[in-house]
Amino acid sequence: MNSSHRGLLFIPAGFFLLMLLLLGKALFWNQREIPSALLNRPLPEFSKPTLDNPNQTITAAGLRGDILIMNVWATWCPPCHAEHPHLVRISENEPDLVFVGVNYKDDAEAAGEFINTRGNPFAYILTDVDGKLGIELGVRGAPETFVVDREGFIRFKYEGAIDENVWQEKFVPVISQLN
Amino acid sequence: MKKQLKRGCRLVKALLLLISFSLISVFPSYAAIEELEFSSKEDRERYKKLTDELRCPMCMNSNLSGSDAPIAADLREEIYSQISKGNSDAEIIDFMQARYGDFILYQPPLNKGTLLLWFGPIILLLLGMLFIRKLFARSVNNAIAALSPAEEAQLQALLDDGFINEKTNSLKKSS
Numbered sequence: 001m002n003s004s005h006r007g008l009l010f011i012p013a014g015f016f017l018l019m020l021l022l023l024g025k026a027l028f029w030n031q032r033e034i035p036s037a038l039l040n041r042p043l044p045e046f047s048k049p050t051l052d053n054p055n056q057t058i059t060a061a062g063l064r065g066d067i068l069i070m071n072v073w074a075t076w077c078p079p080c081h082a083e084h085p086h087l088v089r090i091s092e093n094e095p096d097l098v099f100v101g102v103n104y105k106d107d108a109e110a111a112g113e114f115i116n117t118r119g120n121p122f123a124y125i126l127t128d129v130d131g132k133l134g135i136e137l138g139v140r141g142a143p144e145t146f147v148v149d150r151e152g153f154i155r156f157k158y159e160g161a162i163d164e165n166v167w168q169e170k171f172v173p174v175i176s177q178l179n
Numbered sequence: 180m181k182k183q184l185k186r187g188c189r190l191v192k193a194l195l196l197l198i199s200f201s202l203i204s205v206f207p208s209y210a211a212i213e214e215l216e217f218s219s220k221e222d223r224e225r226y227k228k229l230t231d232e233l234r235c236p237m238c239m240n241s242n243l244s245g246s247d248a249p250i251a252a253d254l255r256e257e258i259y260s261q262i263s264k265g266n267s268d269a270e271i272i273d274f275m276q277a278r279y280g281d282f283i284l285y286q287p288p289l290n291k292g293t294l295l296l297w298f299g300p301i302i303l304l305l306l307g308m309l310f311i312r313k314l315f316a317r318s319v320n321n322a323i324a325a326l327s328p329a330e331e332a333q334l335q336a337l338l339d340d341g342f343i344n345e346k347t348n349s350l351k352k353s354s
Contacts, residue, residue, distance in 0.1 A: 015303065015306075037278055037281075038278065135254070135257055136278065137278070138278040139250070140237045141248075141249075
């Protein structure tokens with residue numbers, strides 16, 4: 001038996017190891033990190049009334065020109081309660097970004113009271129009572145946060161509550177590339 | 180008389196309980212569909228097929244029809260309204276895929292990113308078969324080469340003897 005033949009024996013062993021590695025990766029793969037289908041696509045067109053004034057509507061085109069942090073939230077969502085004080089602080093530290101809230105399938109009165117008592121991190125709050133804008137954005141639940149660049153393209157999406165650590169680790173690198 | 184009446188009452192109660200329990204187990208699975216009104220039987224079938232085929236985006240392994248997640252309910256409603264509007268199955272699936280990605284399809288589409296997923300197992304099988312063939316071929320070669328000079332002489336003697344030829348001829352005759 002020559003040595004080149006013996007080397008053949010390592011091929012199945014190598015495949016086995018590769019399979020094991022892939023399986024291990026899949027086991028610890030975070031399902032929150034399924035990439036959004038809308039990544040690098042334009043923000044869908046919409047026209048939604050604001051929470052504080054139902055006669056005022058905001059459109060996707062009207063928001064163009066600024067870097068947007070679009071946060072989908074609701075009073076029925078416990079992680080949104082946890083996230084809120086962090087969002088308030090982050091928005092105070094980032095005056096150049098426009099924070100837009102999407103009040104998702106919520107009761108307007110409860111949402112208004114929530115903002116009045118806990119502070120308002122948002123420049124605008126859109127109401128999405130029937131969740132149609134949520135579907136347009138591919139939202140699976142709340143909270144979800146999108147980063148939209150000045151041209152109106154979605155550059156990043158994060159599912160789950162944001163705090164200062166998440167902001168530094170996930171959002172700051174994306175936003176610094178847009179500037 | 181009173182005792183018999185009491186016993187009868189108990190029997191009726193037990194029967195009613197049994198019937199109500201059997202109803203509980205039957206109806207909920209239809210409830211989601213029964214609430215909706217479709218203009219035709221085909222539309223109802225399409226609704227059922229689409230909600231069975233599309234995956235709930237919030238869940239790892241549940242279809243839209245089998246999920247209680249709020250987003251699954253919203254997407255069922257979206258499918259219902261699109262069917263009512265007259266959209267085709269392909270249009271509805273494209274709508275979902277554009278917003279929720281390939282994840283919403285149980286059967287992944289064939290593209291660059293999924294080539295390995297589709298053909299990986301076949302390639303692995305072929306490689307395995309090739310490997311086994313190689314292994315076998317080698318062991319056969321080794322067995323032939325392993326005959327000692329004495330054994331080779333014996334084999335040659337048998338062949339010269341016509342022993343093997345006779346044997347095979349007699350076998351052919353008998354069959």
